[in-house]
Amino acid sequence: MVTRKGIAFVLALACIGCASSAPPPAPKADSDEFKIETTVLAVYNVISGPAGRRDWDRFKELFAPGARMISMKAAPVVMTPDEFAQKNTPYLQANGFFERPVSTRIDRSGDIAHVWSAYESRHASNDEKPFAHGVNSFQLVRDGDRWVIETILWQDAP
Numbered sequence: 001m002v003t004r005k006g007i008a009f010v011l012a013l014a015c016i017g018c019a020s021s022a023p024p025p026a027p028k029a030d031s032d033e034f035k036i037e038t039t040v041l042a043v044y045n046v047i048s049g050p051a052g053r054r055d056w057d058r059f060k061e062l063f064a065p066g067a068r069m070i071s072m073k074a075a076p077v078v079m080t081p082d083e084f085a086q087k088n089t090p091y092l093q094a095n096g097f098f099e100r101p102v103s104t105r106i107d108r109s110g111d112i113a114h115v116w117s118a119y120e121s122r123h124a125s126n127d128e129k130p131f132a133h134g135v136n137s138f139q140l141v142r143d144g145d146r147w148v149i150e151t152i153l154w155q156d157a158p
Contacts, residue, residue: 035108036113040138042151044119047088048098056085064141064148072155088124098122102133112144119154133157 120130
């Protein structure tokens with residue numbers, strides 16, 4: 001015969017088994033993972049802000065020579081970081097745009113890294129709900145003591 005205490009015990013065990021584990025510790029400041037993560041965050045920081053200018057010189061420093069940015073629409077739209085800046089400057093001059101990562105996964109092997117970064121976009125940093133969300137796929141390579149971006153491929157979620 002099953003008692004209420006028995007059911008409560010089984011439910012408690014099930015809840016413990018389904019509980020998520022603590023997030024992994026932040027990478028050490030001198031580690032490759034930290035450098036990769038800060039490079040990705042720098043991209044988000046440059047493109048985000050209230051209506052007005054962006055630091056496109058800083059943006060370009062984050063990329064390797066020959067880097068590409070690819071937006072997945074009906075067909076891929078391929079551009080250089082300079083072309084991305086030219087295309088988006090008018091919109092960003094007139095509109096606030098705040099994009100932030102909501103989850104990030106870094107896979108690294110030697111001198112190459114792949115970062116999956118789910119994002120949310122808002123018109124103001126304090127907007128309750130995002131107007132868009134999707135995923136960025138960053139490919140980075142080690143360049144001496146730093147990591148630079150070879151490619152960003154992204155797609156908004158439907």
